[in-house]
Amino acid sequence: MTIKPIGERVLIKVKKEEKTSGGVYIPESAQSENKEGYVVAVGTYEDGSELPVNEGDKIIYGGYQTDEIDIDGEKHIFVDLKDILAKVEE
Template structure:
């Protein structure tokens, strides 16, 4: 399936959270938090007032409950406005 977001919206595919803590303890599924990092899959063209600052392939940080969740090709994705993205994670 191919989706093209409109205006200043962005489609983000959530990145999986760590399975272990830094100390080596395995985190059970019931204790895992929702991932707050993801990769931009598609970005809209922006508007006259909003210039797009993220592009396809950027890894971003966003609020835990931001956007609207949906499944695309079996993967958990989120669609949100660019303003809901908190930061771009630099490599």
């Protein structure tokens, strides 16, 4: 069973670690807004072209996400491209 995001959004597996590897720590105050997660599936621009993130990317995202689903017991959310702040490249 695969989930294929539609439009300018991605599906993220949420990561709840306080201290992220590599010294990036998202302070509690910000935590409610910024979180980290792994890209599980990627949508496209309206013309079908690729978004600037790929499956497996580790990302930091902001905004207020409400589109949440549970896959095999793990929390996933849909995040709009505009709310993806950055990739974290190890």
